[in-house]
Amino acid sequence: MLNIEILIAQIVNGLSLGSIYVLLVTGFNLLLLVAMIIHFSFPVIIVFSIYMSWIVMNLTGSLALGILAAVASAILVNMVSAPIFQHIMRKRGSVDINATMVISMGMGMLITEWTSHAINNGFPISFETEAVDPHGWLRATRAPFIRAGLVSISYSQVLTLLTGIILVAALFWVLYKTKAGRAFRAIAENPDGARLVGIPLLKTGVQSYILTGILGGLTAALMALLLGQASPDLGDQLGHKVLGISIIAGLGNLGGGLVIALLLGIVEAIVQGVFSGGSWSNTVAFLLMLVIVLAKPRGVFGIKL
Amino acid sequence: MNKNKKLILICVMLLVVSLSGWSRPSAETGVEEWQIPFLNILTGPIASIGGYLQWGAERAAEEINAAGGIAGKPVRIVSIDTGMEPAGGITEMSKLLDSALVVMGPVPEPVILAAVPLAAEEGLYSFTATTSYEYVADFYPWAISWFPPTTERLAPIISGWLNHIGASRVVQFVENYGVWAGMAKAHEQGVADAGATLLRQVDVSTDAVTFGPLAVNALQQNPDAIIFACNPQKIPSIINELKSRGWTRMSNLLIFSSGDAPELYSVGGSNINGAMIYNYVDPGLSSPRWDAFRAAYKAAYNGSEPPSLSPNYYDAVYMIKSAIEGAGITGDPSRLAAERILLRDYCNEIQNFEGIQFTWSNNHGYPKNKPLYLFEIQNGAKIKVLEIIPE
Amino acid sequence: MEQKDDIILQVRDLSVSYGHIKALREVNLEVRKGEIVVLVGSNGAGKTSIMETILGVNTPDAGQVTFEGRDITKNPVDKNVRGGMTLVPEGRGVFATMSVLDNLLLGAHHELKTAGKKLNFVFESFPVLGVRKNQLAGTLSGGERQMLAIARALMSTPRMIMVDEPSIGLAPIVVNSIFDILVNLNKEGYSILLSEQNVYKALKCAHRGYVLETGRVIKEGRAEDLLNDPAIREAYLGA
């Protein structure tokens, strides 16, 4: 039923889908690691950055400014939302971490309302229009450069996947091998304790917002490149999967998240390539997750919090 | 302690306010002003659709008021948001049960399924002008459909298209949501009627964001024609994936009428040039009313074409006007129940109603003579290729 | 009378409140170079408040804190840590999900360049930490955690170490070794401000002590004198 050409084609497709998951799961895990936030609506925050970069590109036609806008807006969102999360999590002992999940849902709602009312009349945005991409760069990157039968690979797919892997490696290094990363983790575990040890909370906090902001901005830019469009419900569509992958891999486990994200992408691609009719593909993906979680309740690679 | 007290006080106040909210009558149809409640979707990710439906209804009301109102009294559209929430839908609908002459909407299918049965039982007539016939047929005579039974028109247009392009091996992308599965079924009928084979139904999951796997699934069947019955914003992405795997025959791609939405064009741009699409509305039609509507929409929406659903509630307001005037409805609250039935029977069997696109006649609550067109897409515009005009 | 410049820490008329609750009222105390000073008092007497206020966690309502002759009353915590004082918090305050090594390096957060040398020193003093340096701190025993907390404090090259209730929740034999460590550190030249409920042990190893009650200093003096004070014997030593 599955011949080798189709299998390769679907693995390529799966890696492409998986690389989106990688970026989102990594951002989600990073927020868990540096700020102890269960940012359920993290994909919606990313959609906000995609929209900001679209607005800027639509006005200026400049790709560089678009990427800059994505990063800047992601940092800005962090700066605005972090005090809220921090305020809530100040009483670490008595306030449950899932309260951050509810706050995150509220933020997601606000962003969805904004995108569905204020931008482009609420209609989805495209990155392939003349105004947004006057030089046709995005279009060229999205075109396939390798095509053999049903196998098709574009620069944007390769770029997203490679950047995703590099980002995970870089973050791993920052978090576990640098002074700043050590401070991030200490603050995440116990802000008061970190303060007593003499870690400057404000400065370190700002550093961590910038780090997560850069990651979020790059994620937004790459997703825009890979998908070529965005819509107000894009974030909601990805929310469950991102949370699911993070749980399956082990919450806060960067390397595990990378592996599981890519694997889930491939599994989904193969499943979607097999089914004829009926809306079963998501069910299959989640039933698979169910089986894994029953066998490994703390995630395949273990919780790293 | 103090903070807590204050908080409790605020909560209690909110509770009191939220409970007392219904003591005031909402949307009462008086003789001074015709108030038409419109249960619409104004929040959430698809609020944009509710936005242009609302725009159409408001435009009709403005025109009517400028021309002297309904039976000499002004008309006002009361906008109500139901979101996608059935519980909210029935509660909003129940606010109208004792007072409204008629209700426009609801718009999203989850709300229709919950609220229209309630309205039907309580004898309140719903103008469900955006959904399929099948969704409201069960509630006849208390709900009107803007569309004829799905297979009645869709099957012929599909076979017409297949004959036009001379294709015989078909694959269909289906998203199992709302009415789309039913429409896909009607397409199946059309494929069979044309003597072609439906090789595969490719399932488009609601939360899919990349479409390579689906394109491969479709293309491995080696089809020569493809039908899309899924979310309009996903269609351009699927077409992109097909093209990047060597698909060139654009006219052998057919997009269903629910795909004829702004999302398709805002995302698709010139990438979908040459693809076919069918719908009940012909934007190229030239009549003074349509031209004015089209120009006004373009002015309000930065130059984009009016979406195919945008005139539906515009027509609905006019139909309510002609029912009130034609059936001699007074709006007197004491005659509410009788006048609701008058309005219902008038609309269900309305004859030669001058819609903005065509003049139609209803039978059993749906239009008998609604034409259906097949277009080719070129840079956001639609060029008519085929049309089916019933007797 | 000792000379003025012997005084490393001076606290004058310090008052602190949390909301409506007065935690400290006009506290005066001092620590001299090379001294172990112990704060004695029951729960809620204000021992932790004094230490945290000195470190800069709380903003005092009134009063002044001077460290090595500089006014540090309004300094933030991280500046004070860089300035040479450190706190070993009550309940150890180690980061359970991080490795022993990470915990130690966090102590030297402000000057990592010399961390290698300090690590060697710390591992010499506490060999068990060297053995477990890659283990998560959460897997250590109570006494080891207290050692880790003290070692972490040493990593910041302090001249004065504040130790808040080091013996809480530890077995007696472990408590002895912790006190031995503190005394040894003192011999090496560190000034130590210690708060302790185990009054007898604390006064035994300290030079001077302050007795606190509901945020006030009610008695102060040499450790032996306090140990022999009948009122204190009755209140804190149950004799």
Add this chain to the structure above:
Amino acid sequence: MSATLSNYLTITAIFILCTWAIYLPYRMGQLHFMMIANMVISAYLGALFSGAVVSGSQVQEAINLNLHWPFILTLILGVVVSGLLGYLISLAIGDAPCFAVVIVGFAFMYLTKAIAENTTALGRTFGMFRVPRIVEGLSNSQNRLFLVCVCFFFVLLVGFWIYRFDKSKLGRAASSVFVDRDLAVSLGINVKKMGSLLQTASSALGGLAGVLYLYTLRAISPSFITFHNVGLFMTMLFVGGYTTQWGPLLAVPILWGIPLIMPESLQVWKNVFYAVILIGILMLKPEGVITRPLLRRLNNLVFKRRLKPAGSGKNLS
């Protein structure tokens, strides 16, 4: 009672039950969304057994069971089937960590949705409607009033049961698991058994709510009970306060009521208001509005007032 008020009250009661269904396993720190899937299952079961119909356009292919079970039987069926399902699953995940349980809930939600969407007997995406009134022969308004009574009867019953549970040895044991699972285990608490009990109760409660919801909407479709409800109930639980059972009683009527009383000009801003209220309340009270200390203080306040005339207030406080 107007139709609006009775619908508001009924759905408030049902949402309170739903929020309690999430509250129960959360007593020991598990986010068990299985109850949403149970709502769907029991609502569809109720529709099948009560004699609801599928759309006329699908009726030829649908199997007509032609059953007309009375309300009380469908209710029992829904509760028992849901509880049983919850129990069977809890055998595997009774002591699973919080987020592993989340995945189980998600998986079953997708599964039930896909089954409903693809089964003709269940009306596919159209669902089923014409669910009978609770008692044959009642008028619509009588039926609504009856439903209000039934729903609040269950709120009282379940509320009393949860109250007793929270006060019992088991309730305290659940709290200790929430605070420190390892410690609880060392105290001899059987976490798995505890989780099994709470999850089963949560599922049965979800089943109860599902049937009540079905009889309120008198229709069911795959789009009625969705992931949206997870967010809804989660926010209600956390805004109200997740440490006591009283939080939902306060949060549900307000959070669910406010969007309904928005004036016409603010309809577009509904969700914005909702989100701002959500964030605002959690900023003020991160543990939710009703917390245990607050309850204790309220308790003291009430007791003092009641006892002051007798002159013994001082002794008691």
